[in-house]
Amino acid sequence: MAADRRLYVGPSLRRLRRDLGLTQSDMAADLEISPSYVALLERNHRPLSAELLLRLARTYKIDMDALAGDASADDIARLQAVLKDPMFADIDLPSLEAADVTTNFPGVTEALLRLYTAYREEQLALADRGVAIDAGQRGGVDPSDPVAESRRFLEARRNSFPSLDDAAERLAQQVAQHDGLAGYFKARHGLRVRRLPPEVMVGSTRRLDRHRREVLLSDELDNASQTFQLALQLAYLELEDDVAAIAADGSFATESGERLTRRALSSYAAAALLMPYTAFARAVEARRYDLEALSRQFGASFEQVAHRLTTLQKPGQERVPFFFIRVDEAGNISKRLDGAGFPFARHGGGCPLWNVHQAFRTPRQVVTQWLELPDGQKFFSVARTVTAGGGGYGKVRVERAIALGCSAEHAGRLVYTDGHPQGPEHATPIGVTCRICHRTECTARSAPPIGRQILPDDIRRTSAPFGFSDN
The missing domain is CATH 1.10.10.2910 (Arc Repressor Mutant, subunit A)
Structure with a gap:
């Protein structure tokens, strides 16, 4: 029965104590209990009694519902997201086990989440250095x-x-x-x-x-x-x-x-x-990710809405994961956000076949495109120009293009795919950047790929700017 359910709030209690800047001894003194009992509560080795819950609420002026709710739900969702990483693909990890670990071992859960975040940062740093070294920049990225x-x-x-x-x-x-x-x-x-x-x-x-x-x-x-x-x-x-x-x-x-x-x-x-998370997340589903409609609803700009769409990955309330990029007419990237696993070029320009670079031809108009990377991954891209500066006659305006994209599996949730003249089977083949793209017949290529032998053209000239060997 619900009335008999024991209340375990270890992670929530620990978070509250840390937010208040208290030690376990400090909290114990405030609540007139022993520090060891606080430690047991935080480890979920003891349930929280109704009397102590009321004492907590009165002492620290907190909402009892917030403390007594499913405090570990957020950590459970975060741990489950981490365990979806491909490195764990060969391990049987039922969702119930993740919930058990989070509930019964909150300290271990926090340690795992911190460790995984540190691992991701290190992988990104290595990717930065690796691309730079391949490109001939000795010593890697600073x-x-x-x-x-x-x-x-x-x-x-x-x-x-x-x-x-x-x-x-x-x-x-x-x-x-x-x-x-x-x-x-x-x-x-x-x-x-x-x-x-x-x-x-x-x-x-x-x-x-x-x-x-x-x-x-x-x-x-x-x-x-x-x-x-x-x-x-x-x-x-x-x-x-x-x-x-x-x-x-x-x-x-x-x-x-x-x-x-x-x-x-x-x-x-x-x-x-x-654009508060709850209201905005509800609106994006109702509007089917129509950026201009969302801009009017929340009084925000097209670019501001595009930014916000990249952030909707709150555990348990996730929406379509997007990546975002902003470029100028010279191809310089001034902002890049990735929530969709898109392999951005960490150095150099992007692929000229991506229509974010062609959006300048039709200012303020939304252009869409299916994209296919060399490894077969497919994405759907929504691009448009945006303007910064200006504000009066003769004032300098800076025109940039932004692109928002998601993987093909989520594209059907976007209003922009309705009646689209092409489907994913007709996706434009693009690369991340020319130096690491090995498409042999690309006529838009600006540089040969790293590690490929350039063929002489004294007898035969290919239609592509560079001919290079297959091995």
């Missing part, structure tokens, strides 16, 4: 490259941070009670929001003026960008500890790498504040 450090941190965690989603969602509920962000700034922080011309902002798009108690925004920003900058400032003010706790899990060789990561996490929090 291990202190801050951009690479930040990208590895995000990729190892699939650009998904459920604790930040939860914190931002709670904050969004508070903001909604104060008639939006401007009202919340005034009520909670005593800050007035002002929009000023660029000559007053002197090169800034957003600035916190603590002396005058104002948040200043450039009036050159469009509405979506102004709203995002307000959300970002609020994330810096109220979610700094949540961001710091996540960043502390990384091993950064440079201060710049850590700062870039904190900045990315703060932007993640701002997007989660404007």
Whole structure:
């Protein structure tokens, strides 16, 4: 019977204690129990009594439902996701066993999750160095490259941070009670929001003026960008500890790498504040991942929605896993996020046959494409140009193209595949980058593949830019 069910909340209790900055002895003193009993509770060796649950709620002003709920569900889902890694394919790992390990051995679960995350980061680092060495760059990638450090941190965690989603969602509920962000700034922080011309902002798009108690925004920003900058400032003010706790899990060789990561996490929090996980995840299914419809619903830009779609991997509430890339007309990659296992080129440009590079021909129009990699993997890509800057006549605008993609198995859930003139069987064959693509007949190739012998052309010239041997 439900009334007889014993309540084991070890992982949740341990997380609460750490969030409060308490030792087991501190918590024991607060609850008037022994430190050893706290340890037993955290290891799930003892159930939590109703009396102690009430004492916890009164002492630390917490929601009993949050503590008494299925606290290990998140860890169970995370562990099950880890155990789907191909390296474990030959091991029989029933889902019930993962649940048993998480429930009965929360410390072991946490250790495994940390170890796997560290392993993923190391694999990404090795991939960086390996590609560079193959490309003839002796010594590999500089291990202190801050951009690479930040990208590895995000990729190892699939650009998904459920604790930040939860914190931002709670904050969004508070903001909604104060008639939006401007009202919340005034009520909670005593800050007035002002929009000023660029000559007053002197090169800034957003600035916190603590002396005058104002948040200043450039009036050159469009509405979506102004709203995002307000959300970002609020994330810096109220979610700094949540961001710091996540960043502390990384091993950064440079201060710049850590700062870039904190900045990315703060932007993640701002997007989660404007597009709260629960409501947004529900909307993407209802709208079938229509980015323009979602943009209107949440008052966000096309690019902001595309970013947010890459983050919807909260354990137990996963949506379609996407990858994201942003390029300029010269092919320079300014942003890359991967939640779908797409093998981005870590050095050099992308494949010219991918239509993200052709989106500039039809500005602001969505273009779609089926893609097939040399190993047979197929993806569906949605691309469109986006504009940054401008805001007035004569102002410099920067045009970029973004692409959002998912594996073929998920593509049917996207509205963009409805009535598509081609199916996956007619996918465009692309490579990751020319230096590691071994398609022998590609006429768009800009460089020969690494490790292949170039054939002379004094007798025969191939239609492809380079002829190279088959072995």
